Amino acid sequence: MDRPLTILGIESSCDDTAAAILRQPVEGPAEILASVVYGQTDLHAPYGGVVPEIAARAHAEKIDLSIEEALVTSGVTLKEVDAIAVTSGPGLIGGVISGVMCAKGLSASLGVPVIGVNHLAGHALTPRLTDQVAFPYLMLLVSGGHCQFLIAHSAEKFTRLGGTIDDAPGEAFDKTARLLGLPQPGGPAVQAEATKGDPKRFRFPRPLLDRPGCDMSFSGLKTALLRQRDALIAEQGGLTLQDRADLCAGFQAAVVDVLAEKTRRALALYLADAPSEPLLAVAGGVAANTAIRAALETVCAQNNVTFTAPPLALCTDNAAMIAYAGLEKYVAGQIDDMSLAARPRWPLDQTAPALLGSGKKGAKA
Ligand code: KG4
Ligand code: ZN
Numbered sequence: 001m002d003r004p005l006t007i008l009g010i011e012s013s014c015d016d017t018a019a020a021i022l023r024q025p026v027e028g029p030a031e032i033l034a035s036v037v038y039g040q041t042d043l044h045a046p047y048g049g050v051v052p053e054i055a056a057r058a059h060a061e062k063i064d065l066s067i068e069e070a071l072v073t074s075g076v077t078l079k080e081v082d083a084i085a086v087t088s089g090p091g092l093i094g095g096v097i098s099g100v101m102c103a104k105g106l107s108a109s110l111g112v113p114v115i116g117v118n119h120l121a122g123h124a125l126t127p128r129l130t131d132q133v134a135f136p137y138l139m140l141l142v143s144g145g146h147c148q149f150l151i152a153h154s155a156e157k158f159t160r161l162g163g164t165i166d167d168a169p170g171e172a173f174d175k176t177a178r179l180l181g182l183p184q185p186g187g188p189a190v191q192a193e194a195t196k197g198d199p200k201r202f203r204f205p206r207p208l209l210d211r212p213g214c215d216m217s218f219s220g221l222k223t224a225l226l227r228q229r230d231a232l233i234a235e236q237g238g239l240t241l242q243d244r245a246d247l248c249a250g251f252q253a254a255v256v257d258v259l260a261e262k263t264r265r266a267l268a269l270y271l272a273d274a275p276s277e278p279l280l281a282v283a284g285g286v287a288a289n290t291a292i293r294a295a296l297e298t299v300c301a302q303n304n305v306t307f308t309a310p311p312l313a314l315c316t317d318n319a320a321m322i323a324y325a326g327l328e329k330y331v332a333g334q335i336d337d338m339s340l341a342a343r344p345r346w347p348l349d350q351t352a353p354a355l356l357g358s359g360k361k362g363a364k365a
Contacts, residue, residue, distance in 0.1 A: 001026055005330065008081045008106070009323025010067065012059040012099035013091025013119045014145055015040040015050045018319035019066040021074040021081075024327055029132055033074035035313070035320040038062045045184060056094025063102050070319070078110055083335065085326020088116030089343030096342040104338055113335035115326040120348045122321035124152050127281035129324040130310040134277055138270040138305075140263060140296070143284030143316065144170030144185070149214050149266040150348060155328035160349035161266045162214025169255055170286045172218040176251050179226055180244050190248045191289055197242070197249030202228050204254040206261075214266045216258055225251050252291055260295040267303050279306040283315045 004025045011018040020035040040058050044050050071078065086103035089096055100116070107114035123141050127133040139150045148163030167175070170187060177186025182193065204224045207217040225247060232243050239247075263280070271278060280300050286292060287309050300307040314320060329335070 007323040009319035010086040011319040012095040016317040017062040019070040020319035022323035034070040059095040059098040085115045089346035093344045117325045137279040142286040158348040160352035166219035175222045193248035194252040197245030199249040199253035201246040202250035
């Protein structure tokens with residue numbers, strides 16, 4: 001590269017409207033000059049899940065604002081933008097369309113390329129943005145909407161080793177919180193309760209551990225928790241604070257065990273090709289869970305594999321990761337034009353069998 005590149009990133013595939021400005025200097029790592037995220041949690045909270053219609057309207061309302069804020073924060077003007085990277089799938093289609101239309105409009109008026117980015121590629125390439133990680137590495141995406149193991153061979157080539165066949169773990173944490181009267185998002189609340197509880201008092205199922213492979217299932221776990229909760233209520237007329245903490249601890253222990261064992265299996269598949277610098281990166285909101293993180297770190301240490309997790313703000317949905325994935329495509333000459341379409345489904349690994357279920361946050365692949 002003979003001059004610095006400035007990329008505007010736009011993300012609107014789920015319940016966060018985000019814009020970012022990324023600068024790639026001639027030498028050295030890319031720099032995030034601004035990363036703005038407008039979350040929609042409050043808008044969806046009364047409905048117990050993301051409402052696609054509400055999400056689409058909120059994106060349309062906030063998208064200009066987030067771009068403007070990213071420009072002001074970074075001190076970059078639209079004239080300095082070399083390309084516009086936008087999430088063009090997978091996700092809730094109304095939101096994806098908002099982003100793609102906005103990006104195309106800007107591309108046409110500024111005369112710069114538009115680049116359609118796969119949202120999952122954004123997550124999967126984040127360790128390269130934050131830690132300049134070399135290919136191939138193993139990636140675990142674990143959030144409210146995603147749960148899959150990917151080997152990242154290059155910016156375009158990913159092998160999916162397995163994923164959830166129903167709920168994502170974040171969804172399971174959120175549903176557990178709801179069943180126990182804890183606040184949303186459920187993950188941090190359940191984790192806090194779990195630290196006060198006995199993980200051995202209730203033994204919840206470890207779904208799919210009896211089957212080979214890296215696929216996972218988390219929806220049965222919340223049903224088991226619901227049954228246990230109702231049994232306690234029927235027996236005692238209610239739940240004590242200790243019951244609640246013990247239920248959370250038992251639930252979290254089950255998620256930890258499943259993720260740890262499936263990570264062991266995914267690592268075995270990844271290591272079979274003898275990568276020179278073996279590394280597992282984790283991304284997604286659930287990566288904030290200290291018990292899950294500790295278990296993954298242990299599995300990695302046992303296998304002599306480096307463990308890395310990007311800072312949380314870059315683990316959850318954001319536009320800096322979209323700008324970065326767009327930068328990798330731009331450098332490879334992969335730009336789009338006005339025919340760029342919004343895609344509700346877009347598996348990163350086209351050869352892997354389709355994932356079942358789409359969960360509260362839309363398509364997972
Ligand atoms: O990546 P993210 O923003 O997800 C999507 O929007 O898909 O992550 C949000 C999810 C929520 O389901 C939240 O409950 C979960 O990540 N989460 C956690 C923790 N912090 C956030 N789950 C478990 N433990 C945590 N400490
Ligand atoms: Zn995401």
